[in-house]
Amino acid sequence: MRRADPEMVRRNCEQQSAKTEMRMKVFVFDLDKCNGCHNCQVACKDEHCDTSWLPYAAEQPDTGQFWCKVDEEVCGKVPHVRVHYLPHLCNHCDNAPCIAAAPDAVSKREDGIVLIDPKSAHNSEALVASCPYGAIFWNEELGIAQKCTGCAHLLDDGWKEPRCVDACCTGALRFGEEEEFESAIAQAEVLMPEAGTAPRVYYLNKPKRFIAMTVVDIEADEVVEGADIVLQRISDEEVVARSMTDEFGDVWLEGLEPDRYRMWIRKGGYLDLSAEFDLSEKDCSVPEMRFYRVPTAV
Known part of the structure; x- marks a missing residue:
């Protein structure tokens, strides 16, 4: 159940941000704990579909976009089969290609979250191609580029974690300050390290x-x-x-x-x-x- 009110978020976001000391945030996914329930994917849809969280994000379409998506990979063949689940979302990169592609429309907050400004993202369809992870989508109806916001509207309203993390029943998805996950990050991997984007989304126990x-x-x-x-x-x-x-x-x-x-x-x-x-x-x-x-x- 959604516990934030759009009007309250819009009214308090600037005041809350000014009071909160920003520290760099990271996502850490332990793939050994993911059972493929898709709760994170559903929670993201529930939070963003048909609801505008301006100035953070316009509403996400009901279909065609998954700001948080769990991919299923079946490896091997019968009778030797393994099924792996890999959650994907915006990597909130320190060296974000989307910012370089549209610096007037995309910015990185002090806490590390990368946001696309809905008002400035019009006619910025090139942003979709700029992301090597395929995490940016084009909203044809609104004419804007969109992606995961890290539920920044909830964080600024006092939440400790985004909806996807809050909905994870196994503890596979975690979110918090970089210092808190220092030991986990040392053992983790990132997606497509060759892209050189310095992502802030880390994966533990990625299958080999x-x-x-x-x-x-x-x-x-x-x-x-x-x-x-x-x-x-x-x-x-x-x-x-x-x-x-x-x-x-x-x-x-x-x-x-x-x-x-x-x-x-x-x-x-x-x-x-x-x-x-x-x-x-x-x-x-x-x-x-x-x-x-x-x-x-x-």
Whole structure:
């Protein structure tokens, strides 16, 4: 339920901002805690659709824009599947390309939040293309560029966090002062670091590549338990992982960097088996890795 009144926000924003000591804010998302409930996405819609929060933002259209959006990525293939959820919103960059594209329409507050002025953003459709994260949208009806505001209207009205963070039931989304999250930021990643935008949205436990398979004794028509697994990086032959097939014949090697690998599978009574995997673009899943017994002398 919305707990802020638009008229009260407009009336008090300047006074509240003057009283509040601004400190740089950040978003921190722990992807291990995200269960894909989409509460953050729904809360953003509830806060901004059909409601104008001027001077911060005009109303968000009911369709066509997601200022906060959770993307779902299905990795691998049956029976080895992982589902990851990745929330996206404006990164409120310190080196924001949108500010460079339209300095008269876009500004960065003292607390680090980047805002597009609805009154100055008319005929600034080029702003959409300026964002490497695809976080800026064009409102055809109003003729303005729009994006996440970090719910600055709520922060200036005394809220500690935006609606998306308030609605997160697992604690995956957090928001606060940069100093408060110093240790988390040291372990976190940002999206598209090569863009050089210095984003203020950080991601913990961002998924890496995996190799998953089921090792099968094809002659006996059964899975192979207890086979030794050794994974080497092909470029330097460094061993990066060791494991063993479980009671279902399965093995999961996770947390791998995009690269090319060679795997060795060994167990007494079986011929050594090797296989190569290229994780440059995606994860690898092998539903049936065939393992053959050592031939019996006649």
